[in-house]
Amino acid sequence: xxxxxxxxxxxxxxxxxxSEGTPFEHVAIENIDFAAYPGEYLGIIGHTGSGKxxxxxxxxxxxxxxxxxxxLDGEDIHSSKKFTRQxxxxxxxVFQYPEYQLFEETVYKxxxxxxxxxxxSDAEIDKRVRTAAELVGISEDMLEKSPFNLSGGQKRRVAxxxxxxxxxxxxxxxxxTAGLDPEGREEIIENINNYRKVxxxxxxxxxxxxxxxxxxxxxxxxxxxxxxxMRGTPSEVFSHSERLEEIGxxxxxxxxxxxxxxxxxxxxxxxxYTTEHLKAALLKLKGGxxxx
Amino acid sequence: MLKDITMGQFFPxxxxxxxxxxxxxxxxxxxxIAALFTAKSYVSYLVMAxxxxxxxxxxxxxxxMLFKGLKPLIIVIAFTxxxxxxxxxxxxxxxxxxxxxxxxxxxxxxxxxxxxxVMLIMGxxxxxxxxxxxxxxxxLERLLNPLKKIKVPVHELAMMMSIAMRFIPTLVEETxxxxxxxxxxxxxxxxxxxxxxxxxxxxxxxxxxxSAFRRADELAIAMESRCYHGGEGRTRMNVLRMEKRDWITLxxxxxxxxxxxxxxxxxx
Numbered sequence: 315x316x317x318x319x320x321x322x323x324x325x326x327x328x329x330x331x332x333s334e335g336t337p338f339e340h341v342a343i344e345n346i347d348f349a350a351y352p353g354e355y356l357g358i359i360g361h362t363g364s365g366k367x368x369x370x371x372x373x374x375x376x377x378x379x380x381x382x383x384x385x386l387d388g389e390d391i392h393s394s395k396k397f398t399r400q401x402x403x404x405x406x407x408v409f410q411y412p413e414y415q416l417f418e419e420t421v422y423k424x425x426x427x428x429x430x431x432x433x434x435s436d437a438e439i440d441k442r443v444r445t446a447a448e449l450v451g452i453s454e455d456m457l458e459k460s461p462f463n464l465s466g467g468q469k470r471r472v473a474x475x476x477x478x479x480x481x482x483x484x485x486x487x488x489x490x491t492a493g494l495d496p497e498g499r500e501e502i503i504e505n506i507n508n509y510r511k512v513x514x515x516x517x518x519x520x521x522x523x524x525x526x527x528x529x530x531x532x533x534x535x536x537x538x539x540x541x542x543x544m545r546g547t548p549s550e551v552f553s554h555s556e557r558l559e560e561i562g563x564x565x566x567x568x569x570x571x572x573x574x575x576x577x578x579x580x581x582x583x584x585x586x587y588t589t590e591h592l593k594a595a596l597l598k599l600k601g602g603x604x605x606x
Numbered sequence: 607m608l609k610d611i612t613m614g615q616f617f618p619x620x621x622x623x624x625x626x627x628x629x630x631x632x633x634x635x636x637x638x639i640a641a642l643f644t645a646k647s648y649v650s651y652l653v654m655a656x657x658x659x660x661x662x663x664x665x666x667x668x669x670x671m672l673f674k675g676l677k678p679l680i681i682v683i684a685f686t687x688x689x690x691x692x693x694x695x696x697x698x699x700x701x702x703x704x705x706x707x708x709x710x711x712x713x714x715x716x717x718x719x720x721x722x723x724v725m726l727i728m729g730x731x732x733x734x735x736x737x738x739x740x741x742x743x744x745x746l747e748r749l750l751n752p753l754k755k756i757k758v759p760v761h762e763l764a765m766m767m768s769i770a771m772r773f774i775p776t777l778v779e780e781t782x783x784x785x786x787x788x789x790x791x792x793x794x795x796x797x798x799x800x801x802x803x804x805x806x807x808x809x810x811x812x813x814x815x816x817s818a819f820r821r822a823d824e825l826a827i828a829m830e831s832r833c834y835h836g837g838e839g840r841t842r843m844n845v846l847r848m849e850k851r852d853w854i855t856l857x858x859x860x861x862x863x864x865x866x867x868x869x870x871x872x873x874x
Contacts, residue, residue: 409783
C-alpha cells in the first residue's frame with residue numbers, strides 16, 4: 315500500500331478555459347483537486363473531450379491554469395519562469411502518438427535531445443541514453459539507425475525513452491498504447507512497469523482501455539466533462555460499473571460478465587475487473603449453490 | 607498561443623451578412639476597395655466609414671475582433687504611414703531638419719493612408735469572419751468560371767485553395783502539439799538570439815513537414831478512392847443561388863462607389 319507522505323504533485327481548484335472571450339469559449343476542466351504521492355502508479359481514464367489531456371498538460375506547466383494552482387513538491391510551478399522550466403524536466407510528459415515528434419538523424423540523438431536541453435555532461439547524457447534505451451528494449455545497434463526506419467512500435471518506444479532519459483520524478487504518459495497491435499501494447503506496458511520497478515518513479519498513465527489500466531495501477535481517476543467523476547482503487551471504481559457505462563466508458567469484459575450475472579439474480583462481488591477475480595467469484599458462487 | 611491567431615478565421619453566425627451569397631460578398635469587397643482608393647475627401651471617407659460601421663453592425667461581429675485582426679499588421683501600417691509622412695512633397699512646411707521635411711500635405715496623406723489601410727483590412731476581415739472558407743472558395747470558383755474558356759484551371763485552383771484552407775487549422779493544431787511535445791523535452795523557443803531561435807525550431811519543422819507530406823498522401827488516396835477526377839461533370843451539394851437580398855446589397859455597393867466618384871467630381 316501507499317504510505318501517505320506529502321504529495322509529489324498536486325493541483326487545487328484547477329480550471330482551464332480555452333479561447334476565453336471568443337465565441338469558441340470552452341471550459342475544458344473545472345475545479346480539479348488532485349494529488350499523486352511518491353512512487354504511486356496512477357491511472358486516468360475518460361473518453362475523448364473529458365479534459366484528461368488538458369489536465370496532464372498542466373502538470374508540467376505547458377498550459378497555464380485559468381485559475382487554481384499546480385504544485386510540485388509543495389511549490390507552485392508557476393512561481394517563477396525558471397522554476398517552470400525546471401518542472402519540465404522533473405515532470406516528464408509523453409504525448410499521444412509520441413513517434414510523430416521524432417526528428418533527429420539517429421535514435422541516439424533523439425533520445426539525447428531531452429538530457430541535452432538539461433545541459434548535462436556528455437558522459438551523463440551517454441549513460442542516460444543507454445539506460446533509457448535498454449529500459450524500453452531498444453538494442454545498441456538500433457541507436458545509430460535513423461528513427462524513421464523503425465517500425466511503429468519501435469518508434470513509439472524510442473520516443474518514450476526520450477522522456478525517460480530526462481529521469482523525471484513523475485512520468486506521465488498519454489495513451490501510450492494507442493494504435494498499436496496487442497503485442498506492441500503489452501511490450502509498452504511491460505516497459506513502463508519495468509521502468510517503475512527500476513527507478514521507483516511516480517507514473518501517471520492516461521488510457522481509455524480499462525483492461526490495460528485496471529491491472530496495473532494503484533489508484534484510478536475517472537474524468538468526465540472536465541471533472542473527476544470518480545476516484546479510488548481500481549476495485550472501488552469498478553464496483554460502480556453501471557456509472558462507468560453511463561458516462562460512456564467501456565468496462566472490462568469480465569466486469570460485464572459479472573454485471574450480467576447480477577442481472578440474472580446472482581450476487582457476485584461488485585469489484586470484479588480481472589479474470590482471476592471473476593474466476594474466484596464464480597467458483598465461490600458455484601460452491602455456494604452446491605452447498606444449498 | 608497559436609490558436610489565438612484570428613487572421614482569416616471564420617466566426618459562424620446567422621446575420622444578413624453571414625447569409626449573403628459568397629459571390630455577393632466578394633464583389634462587395636472589390637467595390638469597397640475600389641471606393642476606398644478613389645475616395646479623396648473627408649466627406650467621402652466619412653461615407654466609407656459609415657458604410658463599414660453599418661456593415662459590421664449588421665454582421666454582429668464585434669469591433670474588438672476586427673481590431674484584434676489588425677494587430678499583426680500594425681508594423682506594416684505604421685511603416686506606410688511614416689513613409690508618407692516624410693516623403694510627401696508639399697509647400698506648407700511645419701519644420702525642416704537637415705533633409706527631412708514635415709509638411710501639412712505629408713500629414714494629410716499619412717492620415718488618409720492610415721485610415722485607408724485600416725478600413726481596407728477591416729473590410730476584408732469582415733468577409734473572412736462571416737464566410738466559411740468552403741463557401742468562399744466556392745464563390746470564387748463560380749466568379750472565375752468564365753476564365754475556363756481561356757484554359758485557366760479554375761476548379762483545380764479552387765480545390766487547392768479549399769484544401770489549403772481546410773488544413774490551416776489542422777496544421778496549426780499539429781504545430782501546437784509538436785511544440786508542446788518538444789517543450790516537454792526541454793526545448794526552448796522563447797529565449798536566445800534570432801539564430802538560436804531559428805535553430806530551436808528544427809525539432810518542430812522536421813516532424814511537421816513529415817506529417818504534412820503524410821497527410822497529403824493520405825488525402826490524395828482518400829480522394830482517389832472516392833473517384834475524384836477533377837472538376838469535369840462534378841455537381842454540387844449546395845448550389846449557390848443569388849437571392850433578392852444579394853441584388854439589393856450589390857446595388858448598395860454600386861451606389862456607394864458612385865457616390866464616392868460623384869463627391870470626387872464635385873471636389874468635396
